Amino acid sequence: MTFTVLTAEFVTESNTFNKNRVDYDAFHCLFGDDAIKERGNANTELAGFCDCVRDYGWNHIHVLSAESDCFVVTRDAFDRLGGAMIAAAVAHKAQLDGILLALHGAMVTEFCEDGEGELLGRLRAAVGPDMPIAITLDPHANVTLKMCELANIVVSYKTYPHVDMRKCGRQAGDILQRAMKGEIRPRTLRVHPPMLREANSGRTDVGPMIDRIAKAIAYEKEPGVFAVSINSGFGCADIREVGPTVTVTYDGNETKHRVFAESIADDIWEKRFDIIDYFMPVEEAVEIAKCYKSDQGPLIIADYADNPGAGAYGDSTDLLKALLDAGVMNAACGPMFDPETAKQLHGHKVGDHVKVKLGGKSDPRFGGSPLELEGEVCLISDGFYTGDGPMIGGLHLSFGETAVLRVGGIEILVVSGGGQMLDLQQFRAFGIDPAAKTVVALKSQQHFRAAFEPIAGKIILCDSGALCTTHLDKLPYRNVQRPIFPIDRDM
Incomplete structure (x- = not known):
C-alpha cells in the first residue's frame, strides 16, 4: 500500500x-x-x-x-x-x-x-x-x-x-x-x-x-x-x-x-553539580591568547555567552576589546552582528581606512558597549557561503551584507544577519583562513566543535557576560515553576 x-x-x-x-x-x-x-x-x-x-x-x-x-x-x-x-x-x-x-x-x-x-x-x-x-x-x-x-x-x-x-x-x-x-x-x-x-x-x-x-x-x-x-x-x-x-x-x-x-x-x-566545562572570564582568556604559540593549530576562544544560536545578540564587544587592548596578533573574530556598521563598510572599497563604532548596540548591559575603532577594509561581500562541514555541508546560506575589517592584528567578520559560527566556510568564504591564525575568537557554545576542533591546537570557553551567560541567576525569570535548579540552588 x-x-x-x-x-x-x-x-x-x-x-x-x-x-x-x-x-x-x-x-x-x-x-x-x-x-x-x-x-x-x-x-x-x-x-x-x-x-x-x-x-x-x-x-x-x-x-x-x-x-x-x-x-x-x-x-x-x-x-x-x-x-x-x-x-x-x-x-x-x-x-x-x-x-x-x-x-x-x-x-x-x-x-x-x-x-x-x-x-x-x-x-x-x-x-x-x-x-x-x-x-x-x-x-x-x-x-x-x-x-x-x-x-x-x-x-x-x-x-x-x-x-x-x-x-x-x-x-x-x-x-x-x-x-x-x-x-x-x-x-x-x-x-x-x-x-x-x-x-x-x-x-x-x-x-x-x-x-x-x-x-x-x-x-x-x-x-x-x-x-x-x-x-x-x-x-x-x-x-x-x-x-x-x-x-x-x-x-x-x-x-x-x-x-x-x-x-x-x-x-x-x-549530576546537576557535575559541570565539565570551565567558562573563564574575558581577562583570563586573553592572558592565554597573549602567550599562545600556534605550532599545533590555532587557539579557539568560544564566546559561550554571546551565541546567536541560543538567542544572544551576537554583538558583545568585551572579548574583542580585550584582545585588541592586549595587542593580540594574527587573529580572527566573528561573526560580529552589526548591520549598521556592515552597511557603512559597504559604502567603502577594499583598502580604505575607516572609523567605525562597532558592536554593543543591541543592549550594552550584556557584553559591552560599542567600540570606536579605526581599521582597514579587507573585504566587501553579499554574505553568501556554502557550508562544507559536518553540520551544514552543502547548504547555501548568507550573513547578509558582510565585511571584513582589520583592526591591529585582528580580522573582524562584520555581518548583518545573525548566526553562530559552526562551519569553517563561515570564515573562509570571506578571505579568512582560521587554520592559519594564531587565535580565533568566535561566537558559539558547542556546535563550532564539529568543524573547528579538527584544526584547533587548543579550545577554551569564555563567558563575556552576554545574554547567554552561564550565570542563570542573573537573568530575570518570572514564569518558571519554582523551586527550580539552579535558581533555587539548595532545593
Missing part, C-alpha cells in the same frame, strides 16, 4: 530574554520542491524524510522549510507559517495517511509559551485524533506535556553538535511507516526533573551524556520501544515547562518504560 505523507520543517528556538521579535519576513523559508532541492540531501531532517519517501514509495507533500533567529515569534509569522501547514493538511485530508514534522521544541510566540504544542493542537483539530503524527526535535527542546499528548511519535537528535539530523528524520519516518501500516499504535511518555537545563547543556562528545545516550540506544531495541530522547532543555526560555526531559515513544504497557525514563532523569538530577 502506498501512503501519502505531509511533511514540513518549522524550526526556531526562542530566547525570551532577547528583546527582539522574529516576524514572517525574518524567517528563511523555502516552499515545496524548492525546499527539497536545497535541503533534501544534506544533514537535515527533511533529508531523512526524503530517504523514507524513496524507500517506502510515499506520496510526498512537503509544505515548507522555515527557520529563523532565536527570538520570540510574532503572531503574524506563526499564523502564516503554521497556517500554511494547516491549510495543506485540510486540503489533502482525504488522502493523507500521516504527518511528519521537523520542529525544534523551544519555540515561544507572542501569545503562547508552547509554540510547538499550539501548532500540534491546530493540526489535530484539522485532521482528527487518529492520524499518526511524528515530530523530530532538537535535544535542547523544552518538551511539553502537550507535545507528547498530541504527537504520537517524538524523536530528538542524539548528538551535540547536531551531526545526526538526517538520521533522526529517518528514524521518525521509519516509526511513522509502521504506524500507518497498523503494526503499532505508538504514544509518548515524558519525565521532567525540576531544572532549567542539564548541567552540561547536553554535550554528547564528553561527560555523562555519552553513557545516557548509549543506554537510550540500547533501550530502543527493547520490545515495544521505538525512540528514546534525552533533551537537555533550553534554559533561556522563561516558561513554565522549561528544562530537561526524557521521553520514550512506545507501544503497550508504559510502566516499565516510565521506570527507565525516570532512571535517566534521576541521573541528570543527581
Whole structure:
C-alpha cells in the first residue's frame, strides 16, 4: 500500500530574554520542491524524510522549510507559517495517511509559551485524533506535556553538535511507516526533573551524556520501544515547562518504560553539580591568547555567552576589546552582528581606512558597549557561503551584507544577519583562513566543535557576560515553576 505523507520543517528556538521579535519576513523559508532541492540531501531532517519517501514509495507533500533567529515569534509569522501547514493538511485530508514534522521544541510566540504544542493542537483539530503524527526535535527542546499528548511519535537528535539530523528524520519516518501500516499504535511518555537545563547543556562528545545516550540506544531495541530522547532543555526560555526531559515513544504497557525514563532523569538530577566545562572570564582568556604559540593549530576562544544560536545578540564587544587592548596578533573574530556598521563598510572599497563604532548596540548591559575603532577594509561581500562541514555541508546560506575589517592584528567578520559560527566556510568564504591564525575568537557554545576542533591546537570557553551567560541567576525569570535548579540552588 502506498501512503501519502505531509511533511514540513518549522524550526526556531526562542530566547525570551532577547528583546527582539522574529516576524514572517525574518524567517528563511523555502516552499515545496524548492525546499527539497536545497535541503533534501544534506544533514537535515527533511533529508531523512526524503530517504523514507524513496524507500517506502510515499506520496510526498512537503509544505515548507522555515527557520529563523532565536527570538520570540510574532503572531503574524506563526499564523502564516503554521497556517500554511494547516491549510495543506485540510486540503489533502482525504488522502493523507500521516504527518511528519521537523520542529525544534523551544519555540515561544507572542501569545503562547508552547509554540510547538499550539501548532500540534491546530493540526489535530484539522485532521482528527487518529492520524499518526511524528515530530523530530532538537535535544535542547523544552518538551511539553502537550507535545507528547498530541504527537504520537517524538524523536530528538542524539548528538551535540547536531551531526545526526538526517538520521533522526529517518528514524521518525521509519516509526511513522509502521504506524500507518497498523503494526503499532505508538504514544509518548515524558519525565521532567525540576531544572532549567542539564548541567552540561547536553554535550554528547564528553561527560555523562555519552553513557545516557548509549543506554537510550540500547533501550530502543527493547520490545515495544521505538525512540528514546534525552533533551537537555533550553534554559533561556522563561516558561513554565522549561528544562530537561526524557521521553520514550512506545507501544503497550508504559510502566516499565516510565521506570527507565525516570532512571535517566534521576541521573541528570543527581549530576546537576557535575559541570565539565570551565567558562573563564574575558581577562583570563586573553592572558592565554597573549602567550599562545600556534605550532599545533590555532587557539579557539568560544564566546559561550554571546551565541546567536541560543538567542544572544551576537554583538558583545568585551572579548574583542580585550584582545585588541592586549595587542593580540594574527587573529580572527566573528561573526560580529552589526548591520549598521556592515552597511557603512559597504559604502567603502577594499583598502580604505575607516572609523567605525562597532558592536554593543543591541543592549550594552550584556557584553559591552560599542567600540570606536579605526581599521582597514579587507573585504566587501553579499554574505553568501556554502557550508562544507559536518553540520551544514552543502547548504547555501548568507550573513547578509558582510565585511571584513582589520583592526591591529585582528580580522573582524562584520555581518548583518545573525548566526553562530559552526562551519569553517563561515570564515573562509570571506578571505579568512582560521587554520592559519594564531587565535580565533568566535561566537558559539558547542556546535563550532564539529568543524573547528579538527584544526584547533587548543579550545577554551569564555563567558563575556552576554545574554547567554552561564550565570542563570542573573537573568530575570518570572514564569518558571519554582523551586527550580539552579535558581533555587539548595532545593
